[in-house]
Amino acid sequence: MSISADKVLDAKGLACPMPIVKTKKTMNELEPGQVIEVQATDKGSTTDLKAWAESTGNQYLGTITEGDVLKHYLRKASEDELSDESPHPHTATLEEVLNKLDGNEKIKILDVRESAEYAFSHIPNAISIPLGELEQRFNELNPEEDVYIICRSGSRSDMAAKKLAEKGFKKPINVVSGMKAWTGPTETSVEK
Amino acid sequence: MKVAIIAANGGMFDAYKVFNIATAAAATDAEVGIFFTFEGLNLIHKEMHKQLPMPAGTEHFQEGFKRENVPPVDQLVEMAQEMGVKMIACQMTMDVMTLQKEHFVDGIDVGGAASFLHFASDADITLTF
Known part of the structure; x- marks a missing residue:
């Protein structure tokens, strides 16, 4: 064969x-x-x-x-499979994030999708750092702060959460299962 | 994964120990740094690394290296650099031996013990050869 x-x-x-x-x-x-x-x-x-x-x-x-x-x-x-082995322990559901936003809680949301994905639709006030740039740009974030990390499906954000944990961040939280299921408010930074 | 290596010996076998681990690690997506000190400097010396001595009494292994198609040391050095292996030559040893940066293969850094320690401070694996 x-x-x-x-x-x-x-x-x-x-x-x-x-x-x-x-x-x-x-x-x-x-x-x-x-x-x-x-x-x-x-x-x-x-x-x-x-x-x-x-x-x-x-x-x-x-x-x-x-x-x-x-x-x-x-x-x-593929990217999806890489993170299946041992997922990052801290996660939050979309609902939990939405509740915090509704309650006007100031939370830090990090969007690790490519900048083009982010541009078309993202959660208001979410910070954009594509996963591939995180290694260079993680110091733009405060390691003491809780960071809610989101991507499209929860897989890149899982990798990002692990990376930030590795860099000494106190509490990176992977938001499952990503923007594809997000029903809360969004904004866009492009003219559609 | 991050791998920090100290190369402190200058024989041909030492070169293979250092560069085989370094290239294999780099091929496994590890960040690799090697600190060359004392005789270890021979491993990246422009002329010397092409004709490193074999330990006395082991010269007959030369044949085996050929038979098994083991790449020559200078080729391994080049490959390691291509894969982003960071190489630091020890400033103090260079001074003692009156060696300049130009005596070494291109693309190396020169630094002191603290430079290596800084690199190794968050390494997962630290090796000395």
């Missing part, structure tokens, strides 16, 4: 750590969800690729052996 892959990487004849290094580089060219076939002769490559996949959040599918050649199959994780 042949397994179809979106990309084949020839790492035959290469010693550790080259199969991993090449896999990483090639993986960067793939779209989330795509599958790579890594051909290697390094006997350590099976355990190494398994471990690498676990560390990076990608999915190790399996290995088939053809003569001296090991064919490893891995699937590039």
